Amino acid sequence: MNLREDQRRWLADAQAQWNDVMQPGAQPLGTHLFGPPLSPPDAAMASARLFATRSAALHALPRGGAIAELGTQAGRYARQILDVCQPEALHLFDLEFDTLRAKAPEVAADPRVHLHVGDSSTNLEAFPDRSFDWIYIDGDHSEGGVQRDASCGAGKIRDDGLLVFNNYTVWSPLELTDYGILPVVNRMLASGEWEVAYLALHPLMYCDIALRRPGRD
Template identity: 40%
Template sequence: MTKKTKVTFEQVEKKRRDFARTLKEFRTGGGRYHHPAQELPAEKYEGCEVLPNRMKLIDKLSKGGTVAEIGVDRGDFSLELLTRLEPKRLHLFDIDITRLVNPEIRANLADGSDRVTTHIGDRSTNMRKMPDDYFDVIYIDGDHTYEGVMRDIEASLPKVKKDGVLVFNDYAVWSAATMFHCGVARAVNELALNHPWKFRYLAMQPMMYNDAALVREDAG
């Protein structure tokens, strides 16, 4: 058996400093690496409530409606949506469901009730096939690139009810865990700037992979 090489904290820090120096040189030469989210006017946050975690955010939403989750992974958060929101229908959108192993979600898929439905393939393409004004809640946690989030937003806007909620996971511009871009905050802020949507809830997360919930400004 080959012994695994242990990477030390100091070695990781050295690579981080090397990256920081290279990035500084790139920016000094006129390169643009980071893509910040645009600043929003204060009225886009009027009435926004800050919550300690995304479970508290979900608990604030209306129960018994029709819910979509874009990006399912193991299905663990799908179960939270199913349990906490008690939807009459839960639609799960993902490229494939090979990673969906949560036993309770799989049991719901197999029980023949159609309460939980999967849509396999390109997430935004499948969302566009849904009826307009159909969803009470759409939870977006799919492709985190700016372009991917924008596709999910554009597909979801006609599908969410007038008083419905769009919730975005990982509302950030940079992933500390992967050291790579996260386009969620940039895309969400553009949604708020270019459409009559505003922030209703902001749920914190220890690594700042926060959740943001937006509603239409005229939702009442």
């Protein structure tokens, strides 16, 4: 990393304090902070594809149809979804859309785009079951928030649809905060009711992982 000297000293202090919290010998793998490690079963990976980026993954997704993005912010991915996937309808869910209107007014004004302000799982619940070809989950990153979006989203995709999770990890190095995506996804895979359709890498490992029901590839 390109750190200034004062930043390097700050980091060394922070690492010392963090190591006290982690106590590596006493608490292997940070189980006391991140919960028991749970690896997905091998069988769930059998037909998974691997992409270099989430942008590349979009080219393998179906054209047209209805798509939902839970958590839109400035519309960076929404714009790509519109351009590449050409959906008939793109439903965007967020707590606010001022950021989208300021940063990507053309996305907010696109006639295919429908804005749903408020909590994503609450608003998604109002849709009929099997409404969407795929749903992108990138809203509340806490374990409870991801679980609510995933549980609701599972009923709202078609039988051959995808649930795509951004940030398949337990930790955000840019925000120094925990993320709940990995435990939620790994529990879904351990249930045997889901398999991995693809993993899309990210330069800082904020990877995307797409789940589908088995036998739907």
